Amino acid sequence: MTMPTPQYPWRMQVHHIRQETPDVWTLSLLCHDAYPYRAGQYALVSIRDSADTLRAYTLSSTPGVSEFITLTVRRIDDGAGSEWLTRDVKRGDYLWLSDAQGEFTCDDKPADKLLLLAAGCGVTPVMSMRRWLAKNRPDADVQVIFSVRSPQDVIFADEWRNYPVTMVAENNATHGFVAGRLSLAILESVPDLAARTVMTCGPAPYMAWVEENVKQLGVTRFYKEKFFTPVAKAATSGLKFTRLQPAKEFYAPVGTTLLEALESNTVPVNAACRAGVCGSCKTQVLSGEYTVTSTMTLTAEEQKQGYVLACSCHPQGDLVLA
Ligand code: FES
Structure with a gap:
């Protein structure tokens, strides 16, 4: 596409690309106009400049804080969008983005006590909101629990040094990581859990586990990113x-x-x-x-x-x- 369309009105230029982990890259984009978005939202990206092929990616940057608009993308084998964005797109290229979308944001939620739970690439809206909270709700009590496959899979590893976070690594846990998966014991160790607004993003089974368990522990304000939809098994009748x-x-x-x-x-x-x-x-x-x-x-x-x-x-x- 060389012209904006109603679906993709925003043309952004790739300023630089940074590798976060062995399979995740962050693309930093320059938008010459002010791009309105809220921390935690996502945008649709036109893949290979096609008006018909698009993918949704979280805006991992933070309005009012980040210098660039950023997309943080995990490369998925045979993923039309992620392969292109992480292999073919280079500095100086242009991408077309939709308006920002989504309700997984913290600026409209009670934010004096929060627990943000992320797994894998689900950390992208969580980091966006964590920065936003540091700037706009500096007195908020914000706990973060971030689950990864192994320590090398920590996205935004340097930046996490600025914030209190519990890292949970399923494999090869080293110093600073809790070994294993997110557990009831880890949830129960969060002070004032029931009084917190809990927000989670990650694979669907992970979010389902979080939802069930935090609700059992008394949490009443719970939000999850609905962007990741589980694919049901094929039916044989119906x-x-x-x-x-x-x-x-x-x-x-x-x-x-x-x-x-x-x-x-x-x-x-x-x-x-x-x-x-x-x-x-x-x-x-x-x-x-x-x-x-x-x-x-x-x-x-x-x-x-x-x-x-x-x-x-x-x-x-x-x-x-x-
Ligand atoms: S209209 Fe967006 S996926 Fe159906």
Whole structure:
């Protein structure tokens, strides 16, 4: 793309790239206009300047604190977005970003006592918020627990020296790390746990474990980043989906979205916002009954032709897809 589009209005230039860990890089971007965002939010990034391929990445920088807008990206094998951003994109290149999105932010939450829990790359919004809290709520009591596979996987290792943090390493724990995984004992050692606002980001099973256990320990203000969606196992019965090109038949239980049906059957589909906003999951339904909760990016003509946003499409019966 050489021109801004409504979806990607922000053109940013790569100022420098820093390797954080063996498989994570931070891209520092210069935006020539003021880019409005809140600590902890994410943006959609156009991959290879395509208007159709986009991926969501947390803005790991902090408004009012960081010199650059930063994206911190883990390279995933065969990940179209992360491979490109961490291998091919170079200093001086331009990226196109959407407006900042997401509600996983701390500026609107009770912030006198917080516990921020992160695992792996889930630390990116946590660091963004930690800096924001240091600047804007300097008296807040903020505890951080950061779980990694091994000490070499600590993202923002130098910067964490500025903040109190409990590091938990599953493998090769060295001095300064608690060995193993996040445990009930670690949670119970957090002073005033039940009085804290708890926010967590990481793989879905990790966040589910955190949610269950902090709630059992009396936490009532709990927030998790909904950006990471677990992919369900493929069903063998239920609603039947017939895709014509290339031909494939698959099933999904009643009550799932079309996006979940596609993903659980490894049918290629783009998805970023998962909320009917970005338009990346546009899919054509040729026949069948369904309801939709968003048509935000679709034209009237596209809707007439059966195009839906898969994340916002709720099949009511068997569907035939283009
Ligand atoms: S994933 Fe963004 S509209 Fe469906």
